[in-house]
Amino acid sequence: MTTDVLDLLAVSADRWRYPELAAALAGGNRPDLGTAVTLLLDGIARPRDLAAGITAIIADGRYSMAEVLLIEALESTGTLGDDDLERLESDLELSRAAAVADVERAWADLNVRACEVGLPAEDGSAAIELAAHDRAQAQRLLGDRGRLIAGILDDRLAERLRDDTTQADAQPWEDAVRDSVRRGEFAVATSLLSGTTDLGEARWGPLTVRPVRWQWPWRERPVADVLAWYAQRWAAPPEFAAYRPPATDIAAQRLVAALTAVTVQADPDVVTEFGAALAAVLEGVAGDAFPAASSPGFGVRIDFADSRMSGAEPFTRRMTMWVSAADEPPDAEVLARPLVWFRPVMAANPASGPGVATLDVSTLLRLVAPVDGFPGDAAARRINLLRLLLPQLEPADVLTPGLICEDREDLAWLLDAFGLTCDAAVLDGLMHDFGSSPAALRQMLDGLIAAGRDAGQPGPVGIGVLRRVAIGQRTAIRDAVFSSLAADTLAQAVLWLILHGPTDGPAITADTMLAEFREQGLSGRGTDWMVNPATIATALDLLAGHGLLAADSAGHRYRPPAPGLVAALRDPSGPTAAERTRTMLEAITKEVRRQHDATAAVLGPRVTHLIGHRLDNDVIGVIGKLDRAVHDIADEAVLLRLAEVRDRIMALGGGTYVDLYWSALAPPEPVEMTGLLEALVGTTEWQLPDGVRTPRPTGQPCWVRANPALLQESLRNLIVNSARALSTAPRRHGVPPGIQVSVDTVDESAPRPVPLTGSLVVVEVMDNGPGFSAGDLDRATRAAAAAEKDWNPAGLRNGPGQGIPLTASMLRRFGGVLEVRNSNRPGQGGVVSAWLPRLTDPIVAESLLPHPRPAPADHAPAERPPGHARPDSP
Numbered sequence: 001m002t003t004d005v006l007d008l009l010a011v012s013a014d015r016w017r018y019p020e021l022a023a024a025l026a027g028g029n030r031p032d033l034g035t036a037v038t039l040l041l042d043g044i045a046r047p048r049d050l051a052a053g054i055t056a057i058i059a060d061g062r063y064s065m066a067e068v069l070l071i072e073a074l075e076s077t078g079t080l081g082d083d084d085l086e087r088l089e090s091d092l093e094l095s096r097a098a099a100v101a102d103v104e105r106a107w108a109d110l111n112v113r114a115c116e117v118g119l120p121a122e123d124g125s126a127a128i129e130l131a132a133h134d135r136a137q138a139q140r141l142l143g144d145r146g147r148l149i150a151g152i153l154d155d156r157l158a159e160r161l162r163d164d165t166t167q168a169d170a171q172p173w174e175d176a177v178r179d180s181v182r183r184g185e186f187a188v189a190t191s192l193l194s195g196t197t198d199l200g201e202a203r204w205g206p207l208t209v210r211p212v213r214w215q216w217p218w219r220e221r222p223v224a225d226v227l228a229w230y231a232q233r234w235a236a237p238p239e240f241a242a243y244r245p246p247a248t249d250i251a252a253q254r255l256v257a258a259l260t261a262v263t264v265q266a267d268p269d270v271v272t273e274f275g276a277a278l279a280a281v282l283e284g285v286a287g288d289a290f291p292a293a294s295s296p297g298f299g300v301r302i303d304f305a306d307s308r309m310s311g312a313e314p315f316t317r318r319m320t321m322w323v324s325a326a327d328e329p330p331d332a333e334v335l336a337r338p339l340v341w342f343r344p345v346m347a348a349n350p351a352s353g354p355g356v357a358t359l360d361v362s363t364l365l366r367l368v369a370p371v372d373g374f375p376g377d378a379a380a381r382r383i384n385l386l387r388l389l390l391p392q393l394e395p396a397d398v399l400t401p402g403l404i405c406e407d408r409e410d411l412a413w414l415l416d417a418f419g420l421t422c423d424a425a426v427l428d429g430l431m432h433d434f435g436s437s438p439a440a441l442r443q444m445l446d447g448l449i450a451a452g453r454d455a456g457q458p459g460p461v462g463i464g465v466l467r468r469v470a471i472g473q474r475t476a477i478r479d480a481v482f483s484s485l486a487a488d489t490l491a492q493a494v495l496w497l498i499l500h501g502p503t504d505g506p507a508i509t510a511d512t513m514l515a516e517f518r519e520q521g522l523s524g525r526g527t528d529w530m531v532n533p534a535t536i537a538t539a540l541d542l543l544a545g546h547g548l549l550a551a552d553s554a555g556h557r558y559r560p561p562a563p564g565l566v567a568a569l570r571d572p573s574g575p576t577a578a579e580r581t582r583t584m585l586e587a588i589t590k591e592v593r594r595q596h597d598a599t600a601a602v603l604g605p606r607v608t609h610l611i612g613h614r615l616d617n618d619v620i621g622v623i624g625k626l627d628r629a630v631h632d633i634a635d636e637a638v639l640l641r642l643a644e645v646r647d648r649i650m651a652l653g654g655g656t657y658v659d660l661y662w663s664a665l666a667p668p669e670p671v672e673m674t675g676l677l678e679a680l681v682g683t684t685e686w687q688l689p690d691g692v693r694t695p696r697p698t699g700q701p702c703w704v705r706a707n708p709a710l711l712q713e714s715l716r717n718l719i720v721n722s723a724r725a726l727s728t729a730p731r732r733h734g735v736p737p738g739i740q741v742s743v744d745t746v747d748e749s750a751p752r753p754v755p756l757t758g759s760l761v762v763v764e765v766m767d768n769g770p771g772f773s774a775g776d777l778d779r780a781t782r783a784a785a786a787a788e789k790d791w792n793p794a795g796l797r798n799g800p801g802q803g804i805p806l807t808a809s810m811l812r813r814f815g816g817v818l819e820v821r822n823s824n825r826p827g828q829g830g831v832v833s834a835w836l837p838r839l840t841d842p843i844v845a846e847s848l849l850p851h852p853r854p855a856p857a858d859h860a861p862a863e864r865p866p867g868h869a870r871p872d873s874p
Contacts, residue, residue, distance in 0.1 A: 051084045055091065061135025063096045096132055101563040102467065103131040103138045109428050110145050116186040117152050153181050153189050160193055179207065182423070205409045206416035209380045211387065213243070213369055216362035219347040223361050226346065227260045245368050249375035251280040252368035259361060262323060263344040268298055271323045275300030278321075281368060282385065283378035289323075292334045297324025299335060304382060309414050315398040316386060321359070329356050338397040340389060350392055357392040383417070390417045395446045403442035405435060414445070415461075420452045422461045429466055433564025436547035439480040440565055447473040470564060477568040484546060489591050491539040493517075495548060498560055499570050507557040508549065510537040604661075612658040619652050648686055663709035668814060670839055671708045673743045673761055674699050680712055680719070681741055687720050689727035694719065694739045702745050702761050703839035706814040714807040718765045718832050721804075726829075729769040735827070740766045745838055752835060753817045759838040769829035771822040777830075780820040784808045804832070811836065 050073065057066045070088060073080040080088070107124030114121060122145070131138035157177050173192065180189035217239065218226055229236035230244065230253075245252035258277035261270045268289040275286035279302045289298040302319045309316045321340040322329055329341045329351060337355030348360035367381055367388075390398065395418075405411040408427040415422055422430075434441040447469035448461060485491045497516045498508060510533040517536070540558055544551045548565070549558040560566065626646055633639055677697045688694065704711075719741060726737045746752060746760040772780060783805045808818035816836040823831045 050079055051088065054088050058088070058091050058095050061095070061099055063092060063099070063135070064133040066092050098567060099131045099135040099138070100128060101567070103135075103142065104128050105429065105432065105563065106142050107145070110142065110149065112428075113186045114145075114149055117149055117190055119149060119152070149186060150181050153177070153186060153193070156193050157181075157189075176207065205412040206383075206421070209383045210371060212366045212384045216347070216366055219362060221346065223263050223344065223346050224260075226361075226365070227256065227263070230256045243365065243369045245370050246375055249368070249370070251277070251378070252375065255281050255364065255368055259344075259364060263361065266298060266323050266325070266344065271298040271300055274323065275302060275321065278302065278364070281378065282382045284382075292322075292330045295324070295330035295334055296326045297322055297330075299323070309386065309410075309417055312386075312390065312398045312414060312417065313400060329353065338393055354394065355397045357389040359389065363388055383413075386417045387419070391419045395442075395449050399442060399445065401439075401442065403438050403445060405431070405441065407431070408435075411435070411441075415448065418449045418452070420448060420461050426461050426466045429564070433470070433562045434477075434568075436550070436562070437481065437565060438547060439484045440477045440547075440568065443473050443476045443480050444469060446476070470568060474568045477565075481546075481548065481569060485542075488539065488542055489595075490535060491542045494536060494539045495543055495569075498549075499566060507552075508540065508560060509557055510534075510540060513540070608658055608661045612655055615652065615657060616655075619649055622649055644686075660709055660713070664707060666707055666709070668705045668707050670703050671706050671711060672701050672703055673763065674701050676708065676712060677715070677741055677743055677763065680716060684716055684719050688723045692723045692727055692737045692739065694723070694741060697741050697743055699743055700745075702743060704761050704814070704816075704836040705839055706816075706836065710810050711814070714810040715763060715765075715834065718804075718807055718834070722765050722767055722830070722832065726767045726769045729829075735768060738768050740764075740768075742766075746835075753819050756817055756835055756837070759840055761836050761838045763834040763836075764831055765833075766823055766831045767829045768827055771829040772820070777820065777822065780804055784818040784820050807834065 050069075054066050054069050054073075057069070066088075070085070070092070073085065104124070107127055111121040111124070127138045127141040130141065157174065161174065177189050177192045180186070180192065225235075229240055233244075236244070245256075247253070255277040258270075258274040262274045266274075268291075271289035272286075275289065278284075279286035282302070282304065284302045284304045286300055286302045289300050291298055299320060299322045302321065304317050304319075315338050319340055320335065320338075321342055322335060323342045323344070325344055329335070329339060332353075332355065339356050340359050341351055341356050342359045344361065346361050348358045351358050367385055368376065370376065371380075405414065408431045411430060412422065412427055430441070430444060434444050448466070451465055451469055452461065482492055482495075485495065494513055497513065513536045514533055537556070540549060541551075543549045544558060548561050551558050561569070623646065626642065626649070630639065630642060633642070674697065681694050681696045685694065719739065723737075723739055726739065729737075741764070743761065743763050746762055748757070748759055752760055752762075786805050786808070804818065804820065811818050811834055814836060816834060819831075819833040819835065821831050821833075823829060
């Protein structure tokens with residue numbers, strides 16, 4: 001009966017209401033009926049809806065159960081809304097991926113530690129696969145593996161303590177071994193077990209420096225009385241002997257004497273000696289005392305050659321100390337922060353202002369106390385002084401913005417100074433995921449220090465705390481990393497695409513990123529340079545320099561960031577990440593275009609002249625080769641054709657195109673269309689294929705307002721492209737191919753394309769071919785209607801084919817429209833019509849014609865080859 005009830009509860013559709021019971025029933029060991037009833041009543045007492053229940057199950061890492069419940073919810077209409085389903089599916093995917101990555105990383109760390117104690121590495125695929133189903137069970141496998149390693153060392157320690165009787169007092173050594181095992185420093189523990197019980201230098205990192213005595217027993221005694229004990233042994237209590245430095249510790253004796261003087265009267269000479277005495281204890285160099293405006297007291301600076309904490313420089317290499325009995329230190333405007341404020345009292349309260357660490361008499365007396373009856377080491381005293389000062393300061397007061405730690409020992413010293421002890425797993429996790437990125441590592445350290453302070457007292461930081469901090473610092477890490485790339489928008493775009501692409505695929509190269517950019521559709525004005533392997537390679541190098549990618553020895557292939565950094569930098573919004581990616585890339589594209597336009601405004605004229613000279617040089621080179629080729633030709637017809645070609649090439653001087661550039665920048669003006677078209681047809685005849693003829697248009701003058709250079713070149717494109725297409729189309733029998741160009745006016749009542757109104761001028765380019773096919777007509781119509789951002793001017797370099805979208809874009813600048821259709825007249829084919837608003841009063845139009853404008857001051861015509869003749873302007 002009991003078994004039947006439990007089986008029924010295990011498959012109940014409402015089991016999600018009782019998550020603890022569901023978890024117990026899903027495990028391998030079924031609970032007894034009493035326990036099951038208790039869990040059932042607990043679920044009734046704390047009711048949850050389905051979404052909240054699944055959210056709690058995902059948070060607990062029971063992914064298979066959450067997946068089953070989501071499938072059931074999909075099959076049961078109405079149990080969950082679409083938004084809840086989408087959110088929960090995303091949460092499940094992200095949490096499961098993070099759990100798998102965590103277990104994979106932790107198992108690799110355990111294999112490293114296993115090798116340190118002589119155990120072989122083991123395949124962790126079972127634990128990794130289990131993490132995708134139940135995080136807690138995977139963690140249990142990790143715990144079992146870790147306990148196995150620690151157990152081997154515990155056994156070795158017990159054997160060593162049983163067999164080694166040569167050392168009378170091995171307790172400090174035993175404590176060091178156990179401390180190393182507890183922190184996961186198995187290599188250190190192995191080293192200690194294989195050596196003597198004399199600690200020597202075998203301990204690792206911060207473990208090599210014993211902290212100062214935790215408390216000063218005589219905080220309430222007058223300063224003068226306590227300092228007198230150092231000279232008057234008979235006046236001191238017996239327990240003071242443990243704090244008295246030996247007579248051989250000359251530096252400590254000097255500091256006690258300087259303390260005695262500075263607590264009586266702090267004048268410049270006394271403060272100078274006090275700074276020098278403290279520097280001698282710490283193996284530093286002190287300067288002379290100096291005053292500060294309107295602030296009682298004197299300052300002194302102490303420099304150190306080495307601090308073992310490169311991330312906290314310059315504070316740990318140059319310490320500014322203010323000696324004063326006042327109630328407040330000098331303002332930050334008078335003396336920069338961070339500042340050490342020495343108060344000549346036995347026990348001082350912490351400073352109320354930011355960026356100030358308080359130093360008092362009892363702290364310095366603890367610092368110079370002997371260690372096991374011997375004088376303290378200067379380097380150890382320096383470390384201990386930082387241990388006493390840094391926890392009083394905020395990370396922002398002392399940590400460098402780009403925090404660089406060469407290895408985990410460097411990081412361990414820094415965390416230790418802020419009162420944090422980290423086991424090996426935490427240090428390895430920090431260095432593996434964030435150590436390469438100074439910006440990210442700094443934010444992680446801020447979070448860890450804040451977590452330690454929130455706990456109320458310094459202590460060990462476990463891997464669980466590290467994971468919570470990594471999640472809590474995601475926004476800060478993302479902001480810091482992208483801020484460090486603020487000067488390079490392309491690098492931001494490349495990083496964003498890497499983060500939201502597959503991180504386990506092939507190596508990242510400029511070519512793979514080029515494909516990503518093209519898939520995103522980034523093109524158009526100002527962004528062509530982004531879709532370029534050379535510029536993308538530069539961006540990848542920049543990201544590698546910031547520690548966000550790892551480059552191989554050749555520097556052409558890159559690995560993605562570490563999994564922890566990827567998780568921190570990725571947009572956590574799940575299904576909306578793709579849309580946010582697109583939004584960010586559009587913003588970056590907009591900024592790139594703005595920069596492109598600003599650059600073009602400055603360099604455009606000079607680059608145009610450079611292009612003109614380049615064209616002139618090309619023309620000279622081609623003419624030279626053509627002249628040499630003519631000597632080998634005897635056919636008069638061929639020579640005549642080559643002479644015509646030579647004349648046309650000679651007319652291609654760069655100055656023509658420079659002038660066209662300047663003309664295109666002019667504002668719109670009245671343009672007489674009949675004369676413009678008549679001249680235009682004349683200048684295009686030599687560009688037409690053999691056999692295609694274009695009669696010159698005739699008619700009454702009609703006027704529009706436009707830029708004549710842009711309008712002329714746009715219409716030239718239509719004529720030439722139409723003629724080239726006609727030359728390859730099927731011909732009607734006995735009808736030579738031809739193009740008719742016409743211009744006419746249209747009054748307000750005549751049909752016209754939407755949305756044009758009023759009186760219009762229409763220019764038609766019509767051929768006598770078979771017309772547009774259905775597919776070509778559809779493509780041409782869409783091209784004519786395409787917005788400027790939807791066509792790629794880079795295609796111009798590939799030859800003809802851009803005439804329709806380019807002309808449509810230019811016409812829109814002047815209020816016009818381009819229309820593409822098939823003619824309904826017998827014997828006629830395709831028609832392309834350019835519609836423009838008409839200037840109805842030609843007299844007024846002629847009066848508006850501008851006077852000739854001089855060229856800009858820095859504009860000089862490009863040099864032309866000998867014999868060059870520029871074509872007449874139409």
